[in-house]
Amino acid sequence: MDASSKPAATRRMLIRRHSLPVRLSHWLNVLCMTVLLISGLQIFNAHPSLYWGQYGADNDPSIIAMEAVEDGDAVKGLTRIGSMTFNTTGVLGVSNVDGEPAARGFPAWATLPSYQDLAAGRRWHFFFAWLFVVNGLINLAYGIFARHFRRDLLPTRHELMPAHLGHEIAEHARLRFPKGEAARHYNALQKLTYLLVIFILLPLMIATGLTMSPGFNAAAPWLLDVFGGRQSARTLHFITATALVLFVVVHVAMVLASGFFNNMRSMITGRYAIRVETPMEPKQ
Amino acid sequence: MSRLITRRRFLIGSTLTASALGLSGCDALVENPSVQQALRMAEGLTMRSQRLLIGDNTLAREFTLADISPTFRANGTSMPDGAQYQALLAQKFSQWQLEIGGLVERPTKLSLAALKAMPARTQITRHDCVEGWSAIGQWSGVPLGTVLDRVGLKPEARYIVFHCADEYEKSLDGSGWYYESIDLVDAFHPQTILAHSMNGHDLEVPHGAPLRLRVERQLGYKQAKYLMRIEAVADLSGIYGGNGGFWEDRGYEWYAGI
Numbered sequence: 001m002d003a004s005s006k007p008a009a010t011r012r013m014l015i016r017r018h019s020l021p022v023r024l025s026h027w028l029n030v031l032c033m034t035v036l037l038i039s040g041l042q043i044f045n046a047h048p049s050l051y052w053g054q055y056g057a058d059n060d061p062s063i064i065a066m067e068a069v070e071d072g073d074a075v076k077g078l079t080r081i082g083s084m085t086f087n088t089t090g091v092l093g094v095s096n097v098d099g100e101p102a103a104r105g106f107p108a109w110a111t112l113p114s115y116q117d118l119a120a121g122r123r124w125h126f127f128f129a130w131l132f133v134v135n136g137l138i139n140l141a142y143g144i145f146a147r148h149f150r151r152d153l154l155p156t157r158h159e160l161m162p163a164h165l166g167h168e169i170a171e172h173a174r175l176r177f178p179k180g181e182a183a184r185h186y187n188a189l190q191k192l193t194y195l196l197v198i199f200i201l202l203p204l205m206i207a208t209g210l211t212m213s214p215g216f217n218a219a220a221p222w223l224l225d226v227f228g229g230r231q232s233a234r235t236l237h238f239i240t241a242t243a244l245v246l247f248v249v250v251h252v253a254m255v256l257a258s259g260f261f262n263n264m265r266s267m268i269t270g271r272y273a274i275r276v277e278t279p280m281e282p283k284q
Numbered sequence: 285m286s287r288l289i290t291r292r293r294f295l296i297g298s299t300l301t302a303s304a305l306g307l308s309g310c311d312a313l314v315e316n317p318s319v320q321q322a323l324r325m326a327e328g329l330t331m332r333s334q335r336l337l338i339g340d341n342t343l344a345r346e347f348t349l350a351d352i353s354p355t356f357r358a359n360g361t362s363m364p365d366g367a368q369y370q371a372l373l374a375q376k377f378s379q380w381q382l383e384i385g386g387l388v389e390r391p392t393k394l395s396l397a398a399l400k401a402m403p404a405r406t407q408i409t410r411h412d413c414v415e416g417w418s419a420i421g422q423w424s425g426v427p428l429g430t431v432l433d434r435v436g437l438k439p440e441a442r443y444i445v446f447h448c449a450d451e452y453e454k455s456l457d458g459s460g461w462y463y464e465s466i467d468l469v470d471a472f473h474p475q476t477i478l479a480h481s482m483n484g485h486d487l488e489v490p491h492g493a494p495l496r497l498r499v500e501r502q503l504g505y506k507q508a509k510y511l512m513r514i515e516a517v518a519d520l521s522g523i524y525g526g527n528g529g530f531w532e533d534r535g536y537e538w539y540a541g542i
Contacts, residue, residue: 038310047416054347055410057417059355113314118414119535120314126542127326214344214412215541218501219337221345230410230418 010275015184017272022148025139026267032132033244035124038112040241041105042121048093048105050238054229063235066093068103075101133206143198152186153195159188177258183274193247201244208237331539340469344500347408352483353419356411358490361450361462364510369449377494382478386445386515389436396480396494402426405477413504414536423498425479429472432516437468441516444471445523446497449510452530464508465520465528465538466499475500478511503540505531 018026049062056062065080066088077093079086090096095107097115108114112124143149158164168189171177178187186194210216211223211233227233255263266272313319364370372380377396385391406424428444445465453460470476477498480487487493492509499506506529520526525533532538 043416047413049417051417054351055353055418055420057353057355057357057413057419059357060353113311115311117314117535119531122414122537123320123323123326123535124314126330127323130326130329210542212412212416213334213542214410214503215334215338215501218342218344219334219339224345230412234416 009278010180011278012273012275014271014273016270017266018270019146019148020270021139021142021146023267023270025135025142028135029132029139032128032135033248035112035128036132037241037245038110039121039124039128042111042113042116043118043125044238045105045111045116046118046121050235051231052228052235053231054224056231064238066105068094075103077103129206129209136202136206139198149198153191153198155188155191159191164188172254175257180274180276183272193251197244197247201240201247204240205237205244208233208240212237327537327539330537330542334539334541335469338501341474343475344409347410347420349408349422351420352408352422356419356421356483356491357413357417359413359504360509361452362490364450366449366451369510372449373489373493380494382495382511383513384431384435384515385513386517387438387441388432388516389438390434392435394431399426399478399495400480402430404481405474406481407475407477407498407500409475409498409500411504411507414531414540422483423477423479424481424484425477425495425498427474428476428478428497429474431478431514432471437516440518441468443467443517443520443528445515445517445520445528446508446511447513447515448508449512459524459533460530461524462508462510462530463524464497464506464530465517465523466497466502466506470499470502473499473501501541505529505536506540 048067049056049058049065051057051060051062062080063082067078067080068075069078070076075089075094076087077089077091077095079088079092089101091107092105094101094103096102097104097108104116111121113120143153165188168187172189177183207223208227210220211227212230217224217230223233224230227236262273381393381395382399383391383393403426404424405427406422408420408422410418410420412418432444443465444467446463448462448464450462451458451460452462466476475498479492479496479498480494482488482491487496492507492511495511496509497507497511517523520528520538524530527533528538529536
């Protein structure tokens with residue numbers, strides 16, 4: 001009898017998806033990256049302009065800037081990226097503080113603390129930067145020694161074929177996700193994205209952050225050459241953080257679209273439900 | 285199924301509560317003294333690990349004349365308004381003297397002419413404001429180590445405190461005078477100088493005339509301007525707010541290497 005002629009019966013089963021070290025480091029990372037982002041925006045607000053090169057201050061040309069300009073009786077918030085200027089009143093450049101428009105880069109709801117306090121922003125930023133680095137190093141050691149990176153994140157040669165990747169992109173765009181046996185593992189897009197975040201974006205955040213430190217510059221002046229100067233590093237720190245925010249937005253959207261409860265359970269308890277075909281009768 | 289809905293409701297409920305508490309909750313945490321105390325641990329960790337990595341005498345990067353900022357932004361006080369400073373400025377600092385005292389063997393006063401007659405170091409370095417901007421300038425001045433060797437530090441001296449001529453925050457109790465401090469590692473670092481010249485000219489008033497400190501491996505607020513008096517001390521607790529500097533008394537880190 002042809003097995004495909006009749007719909008196969010499926011059975012729901014729980015598999016172990018995320019190990020305890022991965023789950024712990026994931027949630028610790030959620031905490032660290034949240035605090036680092038909002039305290040980082042607090043620090044950015046102290047001087048909401050970005051430059052390229054070794055130096056950069058008020059009289060030097062900036063490549064991204066948020067500013068408040070007088071517009072009759074009102075104040076307008078402008079955001080400039082290169083030669084393009086956008087009116088971002090209410091969000092960037094000018095936003096309400098206690099009901100009054102105030103000049104600030106990012107609005108109160110996006111910064112830690114909500115009011116302007118650079119010293120507090122720095123204390124939170126550097127404390128959680130340490131926690132983030134320690135967590136990252138533990139995750140790295142685990143990923144290598146428990147073969148988590150090799151087993152779960154390294155794409156196979158087949159997965160990297162343009163035809164396969166094209167198919168996955170088309171399926172993702174239709175919000176159709178792998179089912180059954182295929183859902184046991186990350187798909188190629190997941191693998192590549194997680195590798196990009198773990199091995200490129202997050203290390204870039206740390207390296208560009210350290211390049212802004214005058215003390216660390218003395219220890220590793222070559223970082224200034226790699227990034228083209230302290231002000232370039234500051235700009236790249238901001239751009240990489242933006243890329244990470246975009247990653248989180250897509251990541252959370254995919255978690256919601258591909259089964260919120262199942263995904264949350266797998267990252268909290270480790271168990272992930274898949275549907276597999278029921279075993280066939282033993283063949284004669 | 286009902287268990288599932290209950291859990292889901294719980295998740296949604298707690299998310300809503302968390303976002304409603306949101307800002308006020310975060311600000312309350314920021315102001316909590318035990319939280320502040322815990323966060324301060326990072327400063328010690330940063331200082332110890334940076335000191336270990338850098339080494340005591342490793343230099344900050346020096347740049348070339350071509351790298352100098354077209355405009356060096358002046359920050360903080362740009363014109364001290366005290367009567368004493370104004371009188372010294374009117375006489376082009378000919379009557380100004382740097383007083384060196386505290387835990388030293390031979391308390392000394394040095395005129396600007398005497399400082400300019402001492403062997404000077406010239407360096408083109410980057411000035412990094414805690415706010416995020418940077419400017420590159422050329423500084424010339426006497427290595428602080430030379431001056432300290434001349435006056436002789438007593439063995440119990442641990443920190444060098446710099447008293448300035450600008451009252452950056454007007455207050456009735458005098459707590460708003462600018463001051464700074466560094467430890468002996470930075471005090472004897474070859475690039476730590478008492479700068480009397482900037483970009484080839486005498487220091488201008490907005491940049492700290494007649495004399496300012498340069499501590500090149502730390503942020504801008506350590507680079508005290510308008511120096512009047514240098515004091516060697518065993519600890520910082522008795523000076524102003526006790527945290528070792530004007531900005532340190534207002535929540536900023538004493539170790540400003542990052």
